[in-house]
Amino acid sequence: MPRIAVLDDYQSVAKDFCDWSQVPDAEVVEFHDHLVDEDAVAERLQPFDVVIAMRERTEFRRSLLERLPNLRLLVTTGMRNKSIDLDAATALGIPVCGTAVSSISTAELTWGLILAVARHIPQEDASVRAGGWQQTVGMDLAGARLGVVGLGRLGSQIAPIGLAFGMDVVAWSQNLTDERAAEVGVRRVERDELFATSDVVTVHLLLSKRTRGLIGADDIALMKHTAILINTSRGPIVEQQALLDALHQGTIRGAGLDVYDQEPLPLDHPLRSAPRTVLTPHLGYVTRNTYETFYREAVEDVAAYLAGAPLRVLA
Structure with a gap:
């Protein structure tokens, strides 16, 4: 048996x-x-x-x-x-x-994180439960720029939803062509332009030797102080310390994360206490x-x- x-x-x-x-x-x-x-x-x-x-x-x-x-x-x-x-x-x-x-469940969660960070949903929920009312001012998605890092299966599901919100959607990856971007209905831009001009940057790459640590301090430093970083791909693609520094220094609006360098996230992990974050426990496929x-x-x-x-x- x-x-x-x-x-x-x-x-x-x-x-x-x-x-x-x-x-x-x-x-x-x-x-x-x-x-x-x-x-x-x-x-x-x-x-x-x-x-x-x-x-x-x-x-x-x-x-x-x-x-x-x-x-x-x-x-x-x-x-x-x-x-x-x-x-x-x-x-x-x-x-x-x-x-x-199926990657559609991860695409749906990605948009949940984008909305949660843009409209401060966890903070406002906590405020209402504590007896408060209207503590924050949200960010509009219509008219904003969505930067998709990686236009594979998942990125290609994310982009049309951004278009449906009325966003200007651009994309970049190391192998992305203008033709492939056009097939999805978006425009390919260079890496620096994506990080410097996007209001929401969302990461959709496979983890490999080439992509480990791909998004680092230089990329995050290019981002607007009003911009959001979303990662539902793999934690090690984004340099953790560079992201933590940006969150604590307030150089970006916030981050929505579903993936981490270590999973489950240790109890004393610095992201657990990082400001301007919405954290989920790798729920993309759950x-x-x-x-x-x-x-x-x-x-x-x-x-x-x-x-x-x-x-x-x-x-």
Whole structure:
């Protein structure tokens, strides 16, 4: 009987969001807490034949994979996972399979953060609950400029919504062409122009060696003091200290963040006390539809592997 570990099921929904009858003989164990220490993770997972990982919450380095002698299959939700050493998994004979993922839920959250920062929604909510009334003055989006850093799948969903708000939408990335920008209905500009002229800068890039730390102090220094920075992509793309300095010095209006250098965010992390911020705990993909897809296809992956015909193999 295969033993299946479902990791980082924070909301305790894994059992309810899909049909596990496809693996009727399996013992399924959900873990609702998050372990950071590799020794603790190794001890927990040693008995399991199959591990289902939720996005990039738990790292699977070579050093961990080598300590899991019973592991026969590793399933990740989504088709990319920077937290899994795919080369090591291949070398150790551990197949890695993925699932489909939709980016629309992240696009929706991005706009939630933009509106929350622009209109000071968390502050005004707290004020009303405390007996206050109208503490801030908001920012109009109509007529403002939206700068989209990265016009891939997610950036291409963000841009039309900006146009619907009546915003002037521009975009930049290292490989973006005028033709590609025009296909989305926006205009390509140079990097410095985007940061210097945009009222909202929103980041939508994949994390790689090239993009790690891509947005730094020089870019943030170009931004208007009335501008907003949004990051729902990956935390390390934006230099954390440069952003913290800008927030504390008031050189930008604010920031809306869903992603961080460390996740979960440590209790003493300086962003927790940073001014002019709206922070969410990496909720971009956390919706019912997305979770149902994740878990349904994860179970399909397990069933297919056990039947000798693995699906969506990444390594």
